Amino acid sequence: MGEYRLRCVSDGSVQPPYSLSCPRDSSLLRAEYKSRQLEIKELPGIWRFMDWLPVKGIIEEATCRPVTYRSRGLAKELGLENLYISFNGYWPEKGAGMPTCSFKDLEAPPTMQMLLERDDGSSLVVASAGNTARAFAHIASLTGQKLLLFVPEKALERMWTIVPPGRITLIAVKGDYLDAIQMAERVQSREGYTPEGGARNIARRDGMGTVMLDAAITLGRTPDHYFQAVGSGTGGISAWEASLRLRDDGRFRPELPLPRLHLAQNIPNAPIYYAWKGLEPEPYQEEMFDDVLFNRKPPLDMPGGVRDALKATNGMVYGITDREANRARDLFEQSEEIDILNAPAVAVAALQKSIEEKSISSEEIVLLNITGGGMLRLKEDHPRHMLQPDVAVSSWEDAIAFLEEG
Numbered sequence: 001m002g003e004y005r006l007r008c009v010s011d012g013s014v015q016p017p018y019s020l021s022c023p024r025d026s027s028l029l030r031a032e033y034k035s036r037q038l039e040i041k042e043l044p045g046i047w048r049f050m051d052w053l054p055v056k057g058i059i060e061e062a063t064c065r066p067v068t069y070r071s072r073g074l075a076k077e078l079g080l081e082n083l084y085i086s087f088n089g090y091w092p093e094k095g096a097g098m099p100t101c102s103f104k105d106l107e108a109p110p111t112m113q114m115l116l117e118r119d120d121g122s123s124l125v126v127a128s129a130g131n132t133a134r135a136f137a138h139i140a141s142l143t144g145q146k147l148l149l150f151v152p153e154k155a156l157e158r159m160w161t162i163v164p165p166g167r168i169t170l171i172a173v174k175g176d177y178l179d180a181i182q183m184a185e186r187v188q189s190r191e192g193y194t195p196e197g198g199a200r201n202i203a204r205r206d207g208m209g210t211v212m213l214d215a216a217i218t219l220g221r222t223p224d225h226y227f228q229a230v231g232s233g234t235g236g237i238s239a240w241e242a243s244l245r246l247r248d249d250g251r252f253r254p255e256l257p258l259p260r261l262h263l264a265q266n267i268p269n270a271p272i273y274y275a276w277k278g279l280e281p282e283p284y285q286e287e288m289f290d291d292v293l294f295n296r297k298p299p300l301d302m303p304g305g306v307r308d309a310l311k312a313t314n315g316m317v318y319g320i321t322d323r324e325a326n327r328a329r330d331l332f333e334q335s336e337e338i339d340i341l342n343a344p345a346v347a348v349a350a351l352q353k354s355i356e357e358k359s360i361s362s363e364e365i366v367l368l369n370i371t372g373g374g375m376l377r378l379k380e381d382h383p384r385h386m387l388q389p390d391v392a393v394s395s396w397e398d399a400i401a402f403l404e405e406g
């Protein structure tokens with residue numbers, strides 16, 4: 001189970017376990033699993049897809065997984081016959097139990113399990129504007145692993161868990177998400193710390209890839225189209241990689257084209273959109289519809305990155321305004337009867353746009369990734385523990401001074 005070799009996408013060279021980069025170029029690494037066919041295991045949550053996750057064991061308490069269901073309400077509103085929703089949030093009535101309400105709950109468990117198996121006692125370092133930090137905080141609290149979070153001060157209100165917080169050090173960064181990333185980079189190269197790796201982390205990507213796996217199992221085939229709101233675009237890479245494995249598996253209609261990626265960004269902070277369309281980027285805007293969708297340096301041009309994923313799938317990228325996203329969220333919430341985060345509303349707006357532009361037709365099989373939702377629903381069921389910052393810093397020197405004292 002979960003046996004694999006790591007290969008550079010660019011030249012196919014095999015690299016040592018846990019590598020994050022390739023020796024010759026900027027290529028991503030990809031896991032090549034020993035099991036060519038996906039055998040569903042009788043295990044909780046995403047661990048049922050363990051054949052295609054880079055782990056040997058599981059975190060038993062991490063029990064959530066994507067839930068794929070056929071839409072009635074939104075499908076009717078949009079005039080689609082085969083709209084499937086991958087709900088990645090908290091909605092117990094549908095079997096969706098993501099403890100921090102976003103699909104980052106698919107990335108954190110395999111990453112933390114991989115680190116447990118590596119067993120070098122290091123602290124994982126994560127920089128995040130919110131959802132990633134919350135997901136990792138939850139898992140680290142379950143396993144007792146050490147975690148060091150860098151979070152912009154503005155995002156502190158999003159730092160909570162529904163379980164008592166574990167060995168988490170929370171550094172509040174006086175600055176934005178980019179400042180938090182840069183500070184984390186300074187710290188994670190030091191002894192005793194491990195970088196989480198972002199798009200380079202195969203555990204994150206293959207964790208997110210379970211969205212496509214669950215859909216394929218539910219449908220008995222891969223979908224024609226995949227819609228997702230992106231910041232870094234890592235979810236798009238993951239969906240593509242999962243569909244390549246499913247094609248190789250041979251049981252999910254391998255003769256079909258790969259699912260077409262439809263990636264949605266929120267303009268004006270939409271570097272993937274402008275780069276793909278060959279447009280001059282608009283100036284950065286401080287306020288965003290959902291700042292989890294912003295990434296200044298998306299993994300676009302390296303081998304195996306977002307551009308390759310779009311090319312291989314005949315993909316599309318959409319630029320969505322706040323206004324379009326707002327209306328799409330209302331439409332989704334009224335027609336599907338669950339609250340969603342702002343980010344996935346951007347994907348819903350892209351779906352509307354693709355219908356208007358006739359990029360998809362009404363009978364095709366569409367998979368809409370709702371990357372986060374059910375926050376209101378979760379608050380009804382669970383008291384939350386707010387994570388308190390251990391220190392607030394404005395430079396990496398201050399951060400290191402604090403960590404060395406401790």
Ligand SMILES: *Cc1c(COP(=O)(O)O)cnc(C)c1O
Nearest residue numbers: 230231232233234235343371372
């Ligand atoms: C992180 C996140 C995204 C964007 O994910 P990518 O890494 O760009 O694929 C979308 N929606 C939500 C809710 C997120 O937390």
